[in-house]
Amino acid sequence: MTSSGPAASAETGSQPGSQVDGLVKVTRPPSAGPWQSSPSQLADRPHPRAAVAALNSVAATPCLPPALSGSARAWSKPTAAQALSSIARDAIELFGGPAASRLRECSAEDCLLVFVDLSRPGQRRWCSMDRCGNRAKQRARRR
DSSP states (O other): OOOOSHHHHHHHOSOTTEEETTEEEOOSOTTHHHHHHHHHHHTTOOOOHHHHHHHHHHHTSOOOOEEEETTEEEEOOOOHHHHHHHHHHHHHHHHHSGGGGGEEEOOSTTOOOEEEOOSSSSOOOOSOIIIIIHHHHHHHHHO
């Protein structure tokens, strides 16, 4: 019989990806890997080792399994570990795939979002014209 709770935490260690009853135990915010890797990707620097290890560890677990519901795709009842695995796999695809060179940081002073610039010239400035772009243009008109 395996234990759970604080005792199991002490037994299995608190490293990301520790296994407790076959489930991945998340010991840091799930976004730590992508949030730590984004600035590195934007500055064309190597990704922090801890962020890479966290992403790889979480991505190694089974992801969300699609299911067919009538003629539409649906998701069977997901677990938190499966959802995190899908997010980590998407982050790996983004940082290591062809879209990595089009990753941009929003130019708005009060926005922390990162986006993939799919515009033809590749010079998009804001995460959303409706949100950040509109506010920036309004500020410029008021000056």
